[in-house]
Amino acid sequence: MDDRKLLASIRTLIGEAETADDCSMFDLGDGKILVASTDMLHETTDFPKGMTEFEMGWMSVAVTLSDIASTGAAPSQVLVAVGLDSPERLYPFMEGAVSCAETFGAKVAGGDIDSHKELTAVTTAFGIVDKSVYCRRSGALAGDFVCVTGIPGRAQAALDGHDEFRQFLLTPNPQVFEGQKIAHAGASSMMDVSDGVVISLYDIADASSVGIILDGTSFPLFEESGYAKTCFLYGGGDFGLLFTASGDVLSRLDIDYSVIGRVVDGDSVILDGEILPRKGYAHVWGDA
Numbered sequence: 001m002d003d004r005k006l007l008a009s010i011r012t013l014i015g016e017a018e019t020a021d022d023c024s025m026f027d028l029g030d031g032k033i034l035v036a037s038t039d040m041l042h043e044t045t046d047f048p049k050g051m052t053e054f055e056m057g058w059m060s061v062a063v064t065l066s067d068i069a070s071t072g073a074a075p076s077q078v079l080v081a082v083g084l085d086s087p088e089r090l091y092p093f094m095e096g097a098v099s100c101a102e103t104f105g106a107k108v109a110g111g112d113i114d115s116h117k118e119l120t121a122v123t124t125a126f127g128i129v130d131k132s133v134y135c136r137r138s139g140a141l142a143g144d145f146v147c148v149t150g151i152p153g154r155a156q157a158a159l160d161g162h163d164e165f166r167q168f169l170l171t172p173n174p175q176v177f178e179g180q181k182i183a184h185a186g187a188s189s190m191m192d193v194s195d196g197v198v199i200s201l202y203d204i205a206d207a208s209s210v211g212i213i214l215d216g217t218s219f220p221l222f223e224e225s226g227y228a229k230t231c232f233l234y235g236g237g238d239f240g241l242l243f244t245a246s247g248d249v250l251s252r253l254d255i256d257y258s259v260i261g262r263v264v265d266g267d268s269v270i271l272d273g274e275i276l277p278r279k280g281y282a283h284v285w286g287d288a
Contacts, residue, residue, distance in 0.1 A: 023067050037064050040120065064078065066175070071179070073179075082119070141244070146243075186248075187249060
């Protein structure tokens with residue numbers, strides 16, 4: 001079983017809306033929405049070998065800020081809870097966490113520390129967004145363009161030993177400022193691609209009750225090769241934003257992005273006439 005199937009098993013307990021996106025939302029009643037997201041990272045399963053504590057702290061905050069970015073919100077506060085196998089690791093870890101938060105306009109406002117068999121971090125971030133531009137996975141409409149920021153696949157290549165891309169894996173930059181511009185321009189849906197492009201496309205397609213047809217000639221690849229294409233489609237660990245928007249919205253958008261397909265009626269993600277498998281990064285228990 002993977003994490004998506006496990007999450008589905010508790011939807012009736014928690015609620016469909018509460019489990020539909022990476023962020024929770026709270027209507028503040030004044031035209032503003034408070035968004036919140038939380039993530040847990042373990043050293044043995046989530047931090048690649050050779051990472052410094054500073055890089056672990058940076059990544060821990062970055063993954064949560066990326067969720068905030070996908071709503072179009074401006075991040076405000078981050079809480080950091082750290083389980084430590086050695087107390088000396090806390091200071092450099094928190095240096096990285098604080099540096100990442102401040103780089104993207106947020107503040108580390110508290111947290112918790114405890115002993116643990118391995119370094120484990122739980123980060124919770126909050127942000128504010130205008131209700132009129134708040135983005136979710138749902139909302140994509142047939143006819144919309146499918147777009148992505150950045151060059152997904154480089155983090156996976158780094159995991160595979162391509163050290164020239166290691167910075168994109170170890171100190172990723174959440175697309176916080178880009179997310180705000182995408183939302184204010186009027187995107188119909190948005191999420192990040194940290195689990196991979198294809199699985200994220202299926203998340204949007206499922207939430208919006210649509211299909212997606214990709215144009216393989218327009219993928220932003222780190223090199224022209226089948227390997228780069230596979231990394232782009234299925235690799236995890238990148239923090240670009242995947243979004244859908246009309247042509248009118250795109251004409252108002254002043255950030256770098258690539259149009260990689262169109263939203264259509266249907267329920268599949270299709271490339272070159274073939275339905276792509278639902279594959280990407282996942283936490284797995286037993287046989288998935």
